[in-house]
Amino acid sequence: MIQNLHTHTTFCDGKDAPEEMVRGAIAAGCTSLGFSGHAPMEAPNDWVMDVSAIPRYRAEVERLREAYAGQLEIFLGLELDYWSPPPGDGWDYLIGSVHCVKKDGAELMVDYTAEDFCQNIATYYSGDCYAFAGDYYRLVGQAAERTGCQIVGHFDLITKFNEGDKLFDTAHPRYRQAALDALDALAAQDVIFEINTGAMSRGYRSAPYPAAWLLSAMRERGCRICITSDSHSAGTILHAFPQAAALAEACGYRETMVLTHEGFVPQPLAAYQGG
Ligand SMILES: [Zn+2]
Numbered sequence: 001m002i003q004n005l006h007t008h009t010t011f012c013d014g015k016d017a018p019e020e021m022v023r024g025a026i027a028a029g030c031t032s033l034g035f036s037g038h039a040p041m042e043a044p045n046d047w048v049m050d051v052s053a054i055p056r057y058r059a060e061v062e063r064l065r066e067a068y069a070g071q072l073e074i075f076l077g078l079e080l081d082y083w084s085p086p087p088g089d090g091w092d093y094l095i096g097s098v099h100c101v102k103k104d105g106a107e108l109m110v111d112y113t114a115e116d117f118c119q120n121i122a123t124y125y126s127g128d129c130y131a132f133a134g135d136y137y138r139l140v141g142q143a144a145e146r147t148g149c150q151i152v153g154h155f156d157l158i159t160k161f162n163e164g165d166k167l168f169d170t171a172h173p174r175y176r177q178a179a180l181d182a183l184d185a186l187a188a189q190d191v192i193f194e195i196n197t198g199a200m201s202r203g204y205r206s207a208p209y210p211a212a213w214l215l216s217a218m219r220e221r222g223c224r225i226c227i228t229s230d231s232h233s234a235g236t237i238l239h240a241f242p243q244a245a246a247l248a249e250a251c252g253y254r255e256t257m258v259l260t261h262e263g264f265v266p267q268p269l270a271a272y273q274g275g
């Protein structure tokens with residue numbers, strides 16, 4: 001099975017309509033595609049779906065599921081933020097992610113722009129990136145319990161603008177401890193961690209989330225993984241899957257999880273390695 005479960009469309013902040021994503025997935029050789037539109041937040045914003053759009057989102061994915069039966073297996077999901085209200089029943093799967101941290105009454109985006117990121121740390125953390133990382137990872141550690149997700153999204157999203165450690169040192173003991181504390185909390189709940197290539201396709205990073213040292217730590221703890229592209233356009237649905245699979249293998253993994261109608265099952269990583 002060639003599957004990507006992390007996909008955004010024009011229902012939220014993606015560039016292409018769901019049907020264009022389906023066509024892109026088939027063209028790329030996908031056998032299975034999941035839609036994971038950003039779930040509504042308490043206050044509407046420009047990157048999540050509005051509550052009023054949810055019935056249309058569901059109906060469109062259901063329509064595509066029938067229209068493309070036999071060509072592409074389609075799953076209906078959501079990407080919940082830590083702060084998203086509960087989504088109700090009827091979803092095939094949920095991704096739980098942390099995109100913003102609340103501090104002193106402000107909502108600080110983790111992944112908006114590098115300028116915004118630096119400004120927030122200067123304003124709200126006196127320039128202490130590791131204090132911000134501590135707050136971010138405290139939420140990540142609680143993300144599965146809070147959202148009820150099966151997959152934890154982009155575990156170290158906080159490194160989006162940190163290619164080459166240019167903003168903070170990911171080997172710093174305070175950073176590592178914060179990340180490992182979150183990992184230990186999640187590992188105890190048997191969730192699936194995604195290897196997410198989204199920041200590669202958008203030109204922010206040269207490697208997927210999570211960093212190799214974290215992936216090795218996940219492996220040591222017996223954590224399961226899946227590979228996703230966090231794709232926001234029809235041309236990037238399997239972006240860098242071979243690199244992601246090679247990274248997983250280098251960190252000791254042999255299997256990745258895929259969603260079936262019987263739930264998540266393991267399959268050999270080789271399916272994504274082009275041979
Ligand atoms: Zn996300």
Ligand SMILES: [Zn+2]
Binds near residue numbers: 006007008079230
């Ligand atoms: Zn996403």
